[in-house]
Protein backbone atom coordinates (compact mmCIF):
# COMPACT_ATOMS: atom_id res chain seq x y z
CA UNK A 233 0.00 0.00 0.00
CA UNK A 234 1.60 3.33 -1.00
CA UNK A 235 1.95 5.69 1.92
CA UNK A 236 1.77 9.35 0.96
CA UNK A 237 2.95 11.64 3.71
CA UNK A 238 1.54 15.12 3.83
CA UNK A 239 0.76 17.75 6.41
CA UNK A 240 -2.52 18.10 8.24
CA UNK A 241 -3.69 21.29 6.59
CA UNK A 242 -2.81 19.93 3.17
CA UNK A 243 -4.80 16.80 3.96
CA UNK A 244 -8.01 18.71 4.60
CA UNK A 245 -7.57 20.84 1.51
CA UNK A 246 -6.78 17.89 -0.78
CA UNK A 247 -9.76 15.89 0.41
CA UNK A 248 -12.06 18.88 0.19
CA UNK A 249 -11.00 20.25 -3.13
CA UNK A 250 -11.76 16.78 -4.44
CA UNK A 251 -14.98 16.52 -2.48
CA UNK A 252 -16.49 19.86 -3.32
CA UNK A 253 -15.51 19.78 -6.97
CA UNK A 254 -16.86 16.31 -7.51
CA UNK A 255 -19.96 16.63 -5.38
CA UNK A 256 -20.62 20.21 -6.38
CA UNK A 257 -21.72 20.69 -2.79
CA UNK A 258 -22.46 24.05 -1.22
CA UNK A 259 -19.45 26.11 -0.22
CA UNK A 260 -18.33 25.08 3.25
CA UNK A 261 -18.22 27.71 6.00
CA UNK A 262 -14.46 27.69 6.53
CA UNK A 263 -14.52 30.25 9.36
CA UNK A 264 -16.70 27.96 11.40
CA UNK A 265 -14.66 24.92 10.40
CA UNK A 266 -11.47 26.70 11.43
CA UNK A 267 -12.93 27.55 14.83
CA UNK A 268 -14.13 24.00 15.39
CA UNK A 269 -10.78 22.56 14.25
CA UNK A 270 -8.88 24.87 16.61
CA UNK A 271 -11.11 23.92 19.55
CA UNK A 272 -10.77 20.19 18.90
CA UNK A 273 -7.01 20.63 18.39
CA UNK A 274 -6.62 22.35 21.77
CA UNK A 275 -8.80 19.68 23.43
CA UNK A 276 -6.55 16.87 22.20
CA UNK A 277 -3.33 18.78 23.03
CA UNK A 278 -4.53 19.03 26.64
CA UNK A 279 -4.46 15.26 27.03
CA UNK A 280 -1.00 14.11 28.10
CA UNK A 281 -0.07 11.18 25.89
CA UNK A 282 3.66 11.28 26.61
CA UNK A 283 5.24 8.02 25.55
CA UNK A 284 6.31 6.37 27.76
CA UNK A 285 3.87 5.54 29.21
CA UNK A 286 1.52 6.72 26.43
CA UNK A 287 -1.90 6.35 28.05
CA UNK A 288 -3.37 6.82 24.60
CA UNK A 289 -6.70 5.32 25.67
CA UNK A 290 -7.75 8.61 27.30
CA UNK A 291 -7.47 10.38 23.96
CA UNK A 292 -9.06 7.45 22.12
CA UNK A 293 -12.13 7.84 24.35
CA UNK A 294 -12.33 11.54 23.55
CA UNK A 295 -12.14 10.84 19.81
CA UNK A 296 -14.64 7.98 20.03
CA UNK A 297 -17.17 10.25 21.76
CA UNK A 298 -16.82 12.90 19.06
CA UNK A 299 -17.13 10.43 16.19
CA UNK A 300 -19.99 8.35 17.57
CA UNK A 301 -21.96 11.52 18.45
CA UNK A 302 -21.99 12.21 14.70
CA UNK A 303 -22.99 8.69 13.78
CA UNK A 304 -19.61 7.44 12.60
CA UNK A 305 -18.72 3.79 13.29
CA UNK A 306 -15.80 3.39 15.68
CA UNK A 307 -13.84 0.30 16.70
CA UNK A 308 -11.26 0.25 19.49
CA UNK A 309 -8.41 -2.24 19.38
CA UNK A 310 -5.90 -2.71 22.17
CA UNK A 311 -3.25 -5.16 23.22
CA UNK A 312 -2.84 -3.17 26.45
CA UNK A 313 -6.05 -1.52 27.75
CA UNK A 314 -4.16 1.72 28.48
CA UNK A 315 -2.77 1.88 24.94
CA UNK A 316 -5.74 1.68 22.62
CA UNK A 317 -5.97 2.32 18.88
CA UNK A 318 -9.08 3.75 17.26
CA UNK A 319 -10.43 2.89 13.83
CA UNK A 320 -13.34 4.83 12.33
CA UNK A 321 -14.84 4.09 8.93
CA UNK A 322 -17.04 5.96 6.51
CA UNK A 323 -18.65 3.57 4.05
CA UNK A 324 -18.28 4.16 0.34
CA UNK A 325 -20.11 2.38 -2.48
CA UNK A 326 -17.23 -0.07 -2.82
CA UNK A 327 -16.34 0.77 -6.41
CA UNK A 328 -12.81 1.59 -5.26
CA UNK A 329 -10.58 0.25 -2.49
CA UNK A 330 -10.42 2.17 0.79
CA UNK A 331 -8.33 5.22 1.62
CA UNK A 332 -6.63 5.20 5.04
CA UNK A 333 -5.95 8.37 7.04
CA UNK A 334 -3.43 7.69 9.78
CA UNK A 335 -2.09 9.72 12.72
CA UNK A 336 -0.52 8.81 16.03
CA UNK A 337 -1.90 9.63 19.47
CA UNK A 338 1.31 9.61 21.49
CA UNK A 339 3.95 12.31 21.82
CA UNK A 340 7.56 12.24 23.00
CA UNK A 341 8.26 13.09 26.62
CA UNK A 342 8.94 16.65 27.70
CA UNK A 343 10.89 18.57 30.33
CA UNK A 344 8.29 21.14 31.54
CA UNK A 345 11.04 23.26 33.15
CA UNK A 346 12.19 24.26 29.69
CA UNK A 347 8.77 25.48 28.57
CA UNK A 348 7.32 28.99 28.77
CA UNK A 349 3.80 27.52 28.58
CA UNK A 350 2.50 24.29 30.10
CA UNK A 351 3.37 21.54 27.60
CA UNK A 352 -0.14 20.09 27.84
CA UNK A 353 -2.00 23.39 28.05
CA UNK A 354 -2.91 23.88 24.40
CA UNK A 355 -2.19 27.58 24.93
CA UNK A 356 -3.09 29.90 22.08
CA UNK A 357 -0.93 33.00 22.36
CA UNK A 358 -1.73 35.54 19.64
CA UNK A 359 -1.25 33.36 16.55
CA UNK A 360 0.83 30.46 17.90
CA UNK A 361 -0.24 27.36 19.78
CA UNK A 362 2.20 26.01 22.34
CA UNK A 363 1.96 22.34 23.32
CA UNK A 364 3.75 19.05 22.92
CA UNK A 365 2.33 17.36 19.83
CA UNK A 366 1.38 20.53 17.93
CA UNK A 367 3.51 19.46 14.97
CA UNK A 368 3.86 15.76 15.75
CA UNK A 369 1.30 14.41 15.42
CA UNK A 370 -1.87 15.94 16.80
CA UNK A 371 -1.95 18.27 13.79
CA UNK A 372 -2.53 15.23 11.59
CA UNK A 373 -4.82 13.74 14.19
CA UNK A 374 -7.14 16.74 14.15
CA UNK A 375 -6.93 17.01 10.35
CA UNK A 376 -7.95 13.36 10.00
CA UNK A 377 -10.72 13.74 12.57
CA UNK A 378 -12.12 16.86 10.87
CA UNK A 379 -11.91 15.18 7.47
CA UNK A 380 -14.06 12.34 8.79
CA UNK A 381 -16.58 14.69 10.41
CA UNK A 382 -16.88 16.97 7.39
CA UNK A 383 -17.19 14.09 4.95
CA UNK A 384 -19.95 12.58 7.09
CA UNK A 385 -21.79 15.90 7.43
CA UNK A 386 -21.55 16.64 3.72
CA UNK A 387 -23.57 13.52 2.92
CA UNK A 388 -21.43 12.98 -0.18
CA UNK A 389 -21.48 9.55 -1.82
CA UNK A 390 -18.00 8.07 -1.54
CA UNK A 391 -16.51 5.75 -4.16
CA UNK A 392 -14.41 4.16 -1.46
CA UNK A 393 -14.43 3.65 2.29
CA UNK A 394 -12.46 6.27 4.18
CA UNK A 395 -10.76 4.78 7.24
CA UNK A 396 -9.23 6.79 10.07
CA UNK A 397 -6.62 5.07 12.25
CA UNK A 398 -5.47 6.84 15.41
CA UNK A 399 -2.57 4.70 16.57
CA UNK A 400 -0.71 4.23 19.85
CA UNK A 401 3.00 3.74 20.36
CA UNK A 402 4.42 5.45 17.28
CA UNK A 403 7.14 7.21 19.29
CA UNK A 404 8.57 3.85 20.40
CA UNK A 405 6.38 0.83 21.18
CA UNK A 406 4.87 -0.14 17.84
CA UNK A 407 3.82 -3.45 19.42
CA UNK A 408 0.93 -1.50 21.00
CA UNK A 409 0.12 0.35 17.78
CA UNK A 410 0.82 -0.24 14.12
CA UNK A 411 2.55 -3.61 14.55
CA UNK A 412 -0.41 -4.87 16.58
CA UNK A 413 -2.89 -3.53 14.01
CA UNK A 414 -1.10 -4.98 10.98
CA UNK A 415 -0.53 -8.37 12.59
CA UNK A 416 -3.82 -8.84 14.52
CA UNK A 417 -6.36 -6.64 12.71
CA UNK A 418 -5.15 -6.09 9.14
CA UNK A 419 -8.70 -6.13 7.74
CA UNK A 420 -9.66 -3.13 9.87
CA UNK A 421 -7.15 -0.89 8.10
CA UNK A 422 -6.67 -2.57 4.72
CA UNK A 423 -6.54 0.18 2.08
CA UNK A 424 -5.22 1.06 -1.36
CA UNK A 425 -3.64 4.31 -0.22
CA UNK A 426 -2.59 5.75 3.10
CA UNK A 427 -2.12 9.42 3.98
CA UNK A 428 0.11 9.95 7.03
CA UNK A 429 2.47 12.38 8.73
CA UNK A 430 5.87 13.32 7.36
CA UNK A 431 5.48 15.96 4.67
CA UNK A 432 5.02 19.61 5.41
CA UNK A 433 4.02 22.91 3.92
CA UNK A 434 6.73 25.58 4.06
CA UNK A 435 5.39 29.13 4.28
CA UNK A 436 7.01 32.49 3.81
CA UNK A 437 5.19 35.54 5.19
CA UNK A 438 2.09 33.42 5.57
CA UNK A 439 2.00 32.27 1.94
CA UNK A 440 2.61 28.63 1.07
CA UNK A 441 5.94 28.33 -0.73
CA UNK A 442 5.98 24.61 -1.32
CA UNK A 443 4.53 21.35 -0.03
CA UNK A 444 7.03 18.64 0.81
CA UNK A 445 5.84 15.08 0.23
CA UNK A 446 7.61 12.12 1.79
CA UNK A 447 8.11 9.07 -0.41
CA UNK A 448 10.22 6.94 1.91
CA UNK A 449 11.71 6.88 5.36
CA UNK A 450 15.17 6.54 6.82
CA UNK A 451 15.85 3.42 8.83
CA UNK A 452 16.52 3.91 12.50
CA UNK A 453 19.10 1.94 14.46
CA UNK A 454 20.27 2.50 18.01
CA UNK A 455 23.95 1.95 18.66
CA UNK A 456 25.62 2.00 22.05
CA UNK A 457 29.16 3.23 22.46
CA UNK A 458 30.87 1.56 25.42
CA UNK A 459 34.00 2.98 26.97
CA UNK A 460 36.30 1.64 29.67
CA UNK A 461 39.27 3.01 31.60
CA UNK A 462 41.06 2.52 34.87
CA UNK A 463 39.10 3.62 37.92
CA UNK A 464 40.72 6.04 40.30
CA UNK A 465 40.43 9.06 42.53
CA UNK A 466 39.53 12.47 41.13
CA UNK A 467 42.61 13.96 42.83
CA UNK A 468 44.90 11.87 40.58
CA UNK A 469 44.27 12.56 36.87
CA UNK A 470 44.98 9.68 34.48
CA UNK A 471 45.45 9.51 30.74
CA UNK A 472 42.83 6.80 30.24
CA UNK A 473 39.96 8.44 32.15
CA UNK A 474 36.78 6.87 30.73
CA UNK A 475 34.87 10.18 30.94
CA UNK A 476 37.46 11.89 28.76
CA UNK A 477 37.58 8.98 26.32
CA UNK A 478 33.82 9.01 25.93
CA UNK A 479 33.89 12.75 25.30
CA UNK A 480 36.61 12.34 22.68
CA UNK A 481 34.73 9.54 20.93
CA UNK A 482 31.54 11.61 20.78
CA UNK A 483 33.41 14.64 19.49
CA UNK A 484 34.98 12.52 16.77
CA UNK A 485 31.57 11.17 15.78
CA UNK A 486 30.02 14.63 15.70
CA UNK A 487 32.83 15.91 13.48
CA UNK A 488 32.45 13.04 11.05
CA UNK A 489 29.99 13.47 8.18
CA UNK A 490 28.79 10.70 5.91
CA UNK A 491 28.97 11.67 2.22
CA UNK A 492 25.90 13.03 0.43
CA UNK A 493 23.98 10.32 -1.40
CA UNK A 494 21.07 11.31 -3.58
CA UNK A 495 18.00 9.26 -4.44
CA UNK A 496 15.45 9.96 -7.19
CA UNK A 497 13.33 11.72 -4.59
CA UNK A 498 16.04 13.96 -3.16
CA UNK A 499 17.41 14.73 -6.64
CA UNK A 500 13.95 15.89 -7.71
CA UNK A 501 13.47 17.80 -4.47
CA UNK A 502 16.74 19.74 -4.84
CA UNK A 503 16.11 20.50 -8.51
CA UNK A 504 12.60 21.81 -7.80
CA UNK A 505 13.72 23.82 -4.78
CA UNK A 506 16.36 25.42 -6.99
CA UNK A 507 13.63 26.44 -9.45
CA UNK A 508 11.63 28.35 -6.84
CA UNK A 509 14.45 29.79 -4.71
CA UNK A 510 16.30 33.12 -4.89
CA UNK A 511 19.68 32.93 -6.71
CA UNK A 512 21.92 32.29 -3.69
CA UNK A 513 19.77 29.50 -2.28
CA UNK A 514 19.19 28.07 -5.76
CA UNK A 515 22.97 27.84 -6.29
CA UNK A 516 23.31 25.84 -3.08
CA UNK A 517 20.60 23.37 -4.11
CA UNK A 518 22.20 22.96 -7.54
CA UNK A 519 25.64 22.45 -5.97
CA UNK A 520 24.24 19.60 -3.89
CA UNK A 521 23.15 17.88 -7.09
CA UNK A 522 26.87 17.17 -7.71
CA UNK A 523 27.92 15.34 -4.55
CA UNK A 524 31.67 15.17 -4.07
CA UNK A 525 32.31 18.60 -5.58
CA UNK A 526 33.84 21.38 -3.52
CA UNK A 527 30.69 23.47 -4.00
CA UNK A 528 28.55 20.59 -2.72
CA UNK A 529 30.70 20.27 0.40
CA UNK A 530 30.34 23.97 1.12
CA UNK A 531 26.61 23.86 0.47
CA UNK A 532 26.29 20.89 2.82
CA UNK A 533 28.13 22.73 5.60
CA UNK A 534 25.77 25.67 5.17
CA UNK A 535 22.78 23.29 5.27
CA UNK A 536 24.03 21.62 8.45
CA UNK A 537 24.15 25.01 10.15
CA UNK A 538 21.05 26.59 8.66
CA UNK A 539 18.72 23.86 7.36
CA UNK A 540 19.64 20.74 9.35
CA UNK A 541 16.40 18.95 8.49
CA UNK A 542 17.14 19.26 4.77
CA UNK A 543 20.76 18.19 5.31
CA UNK A 544 19.57 15.07 7.16
CA UNK A 545 17.67 13.92 4.05
CA UNK A 546 20.89 13.76 2.07
CA UNK A 547 23.13 11.40 4.03
CA UNK A 548 23.31 8.77 6.77
CA UNK A 549 23.56 10.34 10.20
CA UNK A 550 24.74 9.45 13.70
CA UNK A 551 23.50 11.57 16.61
CA UNK A 552 24.68 11.11 20.21
CA UNK A 553 21.64 11.46 22.47
CA UNK A 554 22.42 10.00 25.92
CA UNK A 555 25.57 9.68 28.02
CA UNK A 556 25.72 7.40 31.01
CA UNK A 557 28.93 7.76 32.93
CA UNK A 558 30.18 8.56 36.42
CA UNK A 559 28.51 8.38 39.82
CA UNK A 560 30.48 10.59 42.19
CA UNK A 561 32.30 13.90 41.73
CA UNK A 562 35.63 12.66 43.15
CA UNK A 563 35.73 9.20 41.55
CA UNK A 564 37.05 8.37 38.08
CA UNK A 565 34.60 5.74 36.80
CA UNK A 566 35.91 2.63 35.08
CA UNK A 567 33.17 2.45 32.43
CA UNK A 568 30.36 4.29 30.74
CA UNK A 569 28.33 4.43 27.58
CA UNK A 570 26.58 6.68 25.11
CA UNK A 571 23.51 6.03 22.97
CA UNK A 572 23.67 6.91 19.30
CA UNK A 573 20.63 7.49 17.14
CA UNK A 574 21.64 6.19 13.70
CA UNK A 575 19.50 7.03 10.68
CA UNK A 576 20.23 5.28 7.40
CA UNK A 577 19.01 6.38 3.98
CA UNK A 578 16.15 4.19 2.71
CA UNK A 579 18.38 2.72 -0.01
Ligand SMILES: [Zn+2]
Nearest residue numbers: 336368369429
Ligand atom coordinates in the same frame (compact mmCIF):
# COMPACT_ATOMS: atom_id res chain seq x y z
ZN1 LIG B 1 5.18 11.58 14.41
